[in-house]
Amino acid sequence: MDRASHLSTIVDLSPAQWTLSGSAPKERHSLDLQSFLSQLLIFLNSHVACKDQNTLAIFGALPGRSVMLYPSTTQAAGSNSADANTYRPFKVLDSTVIDSLSKQVEALDASETEAPVGLVGALTKALCYINRVAALATENDQTVAVDPRILILSVSPDQSASYIPIMNSIFSAQKLKVTIDVCKVYGPDSVFLQQAAHLTGGSYIHLDRPDALLQYLTMSFLPPPSIRQLLAVPTQDKVDFRAACFCHKRIVDIGFVCSVCLSIFCQPVPVCSTCRTKFPIKTLQRLNAARPTILTSAATPTSGNASTFPSSTTNRVATTNGNGPNPNGVR
Numbered sequence: 001m002d003r004a005s006h007l008s009t010i011v012d013l014s015p016a017q018w019t020l021s022g023s024a025p026k027e028r029h030s031l032d033l034q035s036f037l038s039q040l041l042i043f044l045n046s047h048v049a050c051k052d053q054n055t056l057a058i059f060g061a062l063p064g065r066s067v068m069l070y071p072s073t074t075q076a077a078g079s080n081s082a083d084a085n086t087y088r089p090f091k092v093l094d095s096t097v098i099d100s101l102s103k104q105v106e107a108l109d110a111s112e113t114e115a116p117v118g119l120v121g122a123l124t125k126a127l128c129y130i131n132r133v134a135a136l137a138t139e140n141d142q143t144v145a146v147d148p149r150i151l152i153l154s155v156s157p158d159q160s161a162s163y164i165p166i167m168n169s170i171f172s173a174q175k176l177k178v179t180i181d182v183c184k185v186y187g188p189d190s191v192f193l194q195q196a197a198h199l200t201g202g203s204y205i206h207l208d209r210p211d212a213l214l215q216y217l218t219m220s221f222l223p224p225p226s227i228r229q230l231l232a233v234p235t236q237d238k239v240d241f242r243a244a245c246f247c248h249k250r251i252v253d254i255g256f257v258c259s260v261c262l263s264i265f266c267q268p269v270p271v272c273s274t275c276r277t278k279f280p281i282k283t284l285q286r287l288n289a290a291r292p293t294i295l296t297s298a299a300t301p302t303s304g305n306a307s308t309f310p311s312s313t314t315n316r317v318a319t320t321n322g323n324g325p326n327p328n329g330v331r
């Protein structure tokens with residue numbers, strides 16, 4: 001490891017999902033929040049121990065909001081007291097995380113525990129933090145460049161309403177050259193997080209044995225991306241590339257794409273809600289007539305106006321209409 005590595009960890013702290021995860025039958029190798037946190041702290045300590053200059057930030061995605069758990073401006077109680085048996089950076093990290101986490105959990109209202117977690121907020125904060133770290137490194141003219149990455153530990157299902165902000169975060173991550181790794185600890189596979197890992201060159205791992213979390217973390221996510229090329233880190237066999245429609249925020253198998261602004265709709269629309277382009281009525285009728293065939297013939301575009309995209313490709317090609325004028329003249 002030549003270069004210092006920065007790791008921003010995003011922890012999904014949905015109380016409802018953690019209760020389900022902890023109460024899963026024993027033969028399914030269930031993992032509760034307490035044992036998750038103790039395994040996670042060991043992993044984070046290992047990251048700090050790998051290299052002196054390694055830096056770390058931890059963000060919590062709580063119902064309806066997101067918080068930064070570490071580093072914290074408030075000094076955790078007990079982190080200053082000397083302990084002959086503990087390496088000081090480990091102690092500061094552990095007590096700060098546990099302290100800020102318990103404060104956040106205590107502040108949770110019983111009525112809001114069911115709300116979806118603020119994953120997008122946490123992801124955006126992590127990207128802003130990395131941007132600041134990178135800017136400071138350039139300012140101080142450090143010869144050692146930081147190798148930034150984000151690790152998302154997810155237990156919640158996808159929220160289709162957050163499709164657009166997550167995609168925007170992925171594009172920002174690509175621009176900042178940040179790798180996004182995803183560890184799906186519990187629950188069904190996340191379509192959007194699979195795409196995040198795939199598009200930023202990270203790994204997405206769905207745990208078969210959640211109780212062995214520490215082993216997965218150490219073997220797959222401890223080495224920085226530059227070293228992973230030399231290791232056989234598990235990758236995804238197949239990636240779910242489906243998108244969510246802009247009108248109902250539903251994940252769709254076949255979408256209708258505006259030929260001007262590439263907005264995605266689950267059904268043919270007369271006016272694009274994003275760019276206000278009007279589509280000829282003839283085309284709409286033709287598309288509507290063709291819909292049942294499109295739905296049954298599994299993703300082969302049968303019409304020329306809206307492009308339908310199969311679930312196995314990211315390329316959304318907007319084809320323009322064959323008959324009738326294109327209102328904005330964009331082809």
Ligand SMILES: [Zn+2]
Pocket residue numbers: 245246247248249250265266267
């Ligand atoms: Zn829709």
Ligand SMILES: [Zn+2]
Pocket residue numbers: 258259260261262263272273274275276277
């Ligand atoms: Zn449009």
